[in-house]
Amino acid sequence: MSIHSxxxxxxxxAALVTLPAAAEQAVQAQQQRQQTQPLNNAPVWREVRSxxxxxxxxxAPEAGVLIQSEGMTWRAWRNGPVTLYGGLALLVVAAAIxxxxxxxxxxxxxxxxxxxxxxRFTRFERIAHWGTAISFVVLxxxxxxxxxGKHVLTPVLGHWLASLLIVLGKNLHNIVGPIFLAFLLxxxxxxxxxxxxxxxxxxxxxxxxxxxxxxxVPAGRFNFGEKAWFWIGVTLLGLIATASGLVLDFPxxxxxxxxxxxxxLIHGIAALALTALSFTHIYMxxxxxxxxxxxxxxxxxxxxxxKEHHELWYNQVKAGKTxxxxxxx
Amino acid sequence: MGRMKFLCDAERxxxxxxxxxxCKSEHEVPWGVNRRRxxxxxxxxxxxxSISVACMHCADAPCMAVCPTDCFYQTEEGVxxxxxxxxxxxxxxxxxCPFGAPQFPNGPAAFGARGKMDKCTFCAGGPxxxxxxxxxxxxxxxxxxxxxLPACAEMCATKxxxxxxxxxxxxxxxxxxLRRGKGTxxxxxxxxxxxxxxxxxxxxxxxxx
Numbered sequence: 001m002s003i004h005s006x007x008x009x010x011x012x013x014a015a016l017v018t019l020p021a022a023a024e025q026a027v028q029a030q031q032q033r034q035q036t037q038p039l040n041n042a043p044v045w046r047e048v049r050s051x052x053x054x055x056x057x058x059x060a061p062e063a064g065v066l067i068q069s070e071g072m073t074w075r076a077w078r079n080g081p082v083t084l085y086g087g088l089a090l091l092v093v094a095a096a097i098x099x100x101x102x103x104x105x106x107x108x109x110x111x112x113x114x115x116x117x118x119x120r121f122t123r124f125e126r127i128a129h130w131g132t133a134i135s136f137v138v139l140x141x142x143x144x145x146x147x148x149g150k151h152v153l154t155p156v157l158g159h160w161l162a163s164l165l166i167v168l169g170k171n172l173h174n175i176v177g178p179i180f181l182a183f184l185l186x187x188x189x190x191x192x193x194x195x196x197x198x199x200x201x202x203x204x205x206x207x208x209x210x211x212x213x214x215x216x217v218p219a220g221r222f223n224f225g226e227k228a229w230f231w232i233g234v235t236l237l238g239l240i241a242t243a244s245g246l247v248l249d250f251p252x253x254x255x256x257x258x259x260x261x262x263x264x265l266i267h268g269i270a271a272l273a274l275t276a277l278s279f280t281h282i283y284m285x286x287x288x289x290x291x292x293x294x295x296x297x298x299x300x301x302x303x304x305x306x307k308e309h310h311e312l313w314y315n316q317v318k319a320g321k322t323x324x325x326x327x328x329x
Numbered sequence: 330m331g332r333m334k335f336l337c338d339a340e341r342x343x344x345x346x347x348x349x350x351x352c353k354s355e356h357e358v359p360w361g362v363n364r365r366r367x368x369x370x371x372x373x374x375x376x377x378x379s380i381s382v383a384c385m386h387c388a389d390a391p392c393m394a395v396c397p398t399d400c401f402y403q404t405e406e407g408v409x410x411x412x413x414x415x416x417x418x419x420x421x422x423x424x425x426c427p428f429g430a431p432q433f434p435n436g437p438a439a440f441g442a443r444g445k446m447d448k449c450t451f452c453a454g455g456p457x458x459x460x461x462x463x464x465x466x467x468x469x470x471x472x473x474x475x476x477x478l479p480a481c482a483e484m485c486a487t488k489x490x491x492x493x494x495x496x497x498x499x500x501x502x503x504x505x506x507l508r509r510g511k512g513t514x515x516x517x518x519x520x521x522x523x524x525x526x527x528x529x530x531x532x533x534x535x536x537x538x
Contacts, residue, residue, distance in 0.1 A: 034376035055372035163398035163415035251437035
């Protein structure tokens with residue numbers, strides 16, 4: 001609903017600013033020119049490029065616009081910097097993770113696990129996480145196929161198979177998008193409390209999370225790295241990508257081409273940044289940190305793991321202070 | 330083999346919509362899709378001009394450049410065609426096209442379910458066998474393969490809309506400009522084909538003398 005009113009608002013604003021005054025002037029210019037130089041139509045040709053709608057008897061949206069030039073700009077941006085730097089960003093982040101893994105390997109527990117389990121994620125939290133995660137992966141893969149498929153899939157699979165996959169991907173993308181948004185909102189609403197700034201985050205930042213030094217840095221339920229992912233990735237980029245996605249997914253509210261072009265660029269840039277960031281989260285949650293995947297799979301962690309990774313949270317759980325976080329609901 | 334182009338002479342177009350009607354009839358275009366349309370600038374004001382517009386079959390076609398599945402191809406005659414079997418209905422060609430040529434049978438539907446893109450084929454059909462039933466069902470009649478020119482231009486009562494080999498139609502247009510004694514622009518050509526064609530540029534210059 002809000003997207004509808006937003007897009008209508010933007011369209012209305014654009015119409016209000018450009019239409020009346022300019023149209024009046026163009027009509028006057030044409031009338032004058034007809035008297036002084038009867039066959040000189042320069043004012044008409046100027047108007048053709050101004051994107052004001054003329055009269056047409058065909059009732060299609062924007063059918064009265066003869067030339068819409070911004071599409072050329074959109075094409076230049078999408079096929080140029082968005083494809084090039086977006087692709088580079090993904091490759092650079094992926095390469096950096098591979099290099100880091102080859103040099104440092106996974107972060108193992110320092111001591112042997114005790115076998116005592118601590119509840120870390122409730123069933124509700126895990127469903128919210130995996131719902132977001134699975135729908136995100138579907139969206140990311142299908143989105144990447146739509147931007148890079150022509151350069152990556154088509155040369156390998158051929159036109160027929162590649163286009164079949166992209167057809168499937170496009171339809172999945174448009175249906176899974178709103179599902180992702182629903183999970184995303186639950187995630188943001190539920191996890192925001194545990195991601196607010198704490199005093200220990202300053203220490204974490206000063207020590208770079210101990211990633212380089214391998215030093216132990218105490219953290220609450222989530223460390224600053226996880227919080228950065230939550231606020232910048234999940235919340236900011238996630239909401240930009242889904243809000244812009246809705247404008248594109250439901251073009252049946254009278255969106256103009258100019259709006260769709262702009263929103264498509266915003267969507268692409270936000271989604272590419274989110275995907276690049278997600279590589280780090282996926283790495284840390286699977287290969288990067290021993291025990292991290294189990295915590296989100298089973299909801300439980302070994303108390304040695306809890307002490308090593310989230311010492312302050314572990315102490316609170318021990319003291320029974322954060323009931324919501326410690327107990328299954 | 331020539332380079333096929335459309336040319337609409339705004340001094341002659343009377344906004345009868347015969348071209349749009351001929352196109353719909355010739356190709357049995359689905360309801361809601363209009364491959365060609367007529368737009369009137371400054372309607373009702375002295376000096377109003379009407380222009381018929383469809384796909385211009387651009388030299389560096391924006392639709393072709395942005396298609397995620399690369400379903401477009403350009404024939405030896407410069408006609409831009411597409412393969413509907415590979416179309417995903419994303420609407421990117423519609424975002425990119427300056428002339429508003431790409432159309433969708435379902436229109437701007439929820440969940441982006443637009444259906445397969447449809448546009449003017451310069452009456453040259455699609456990738457299926459020339460004149461086959463499959464080709465007709467998806468793209469309409471293939472008049473070019475029968476040695477005929479596009480139906481819209483053939484039907485034009487005032488011969489405002491010209492379709493055919495670029496050299497031939499710009500020659501006709503040049504002679505008209507000379508006869509009128511006033512210069513005018515070839516509508517849409519700089520957008521569709523890049524720099525003005527030498528013959529037309531010359532005609533414009535001669536017209537200004």
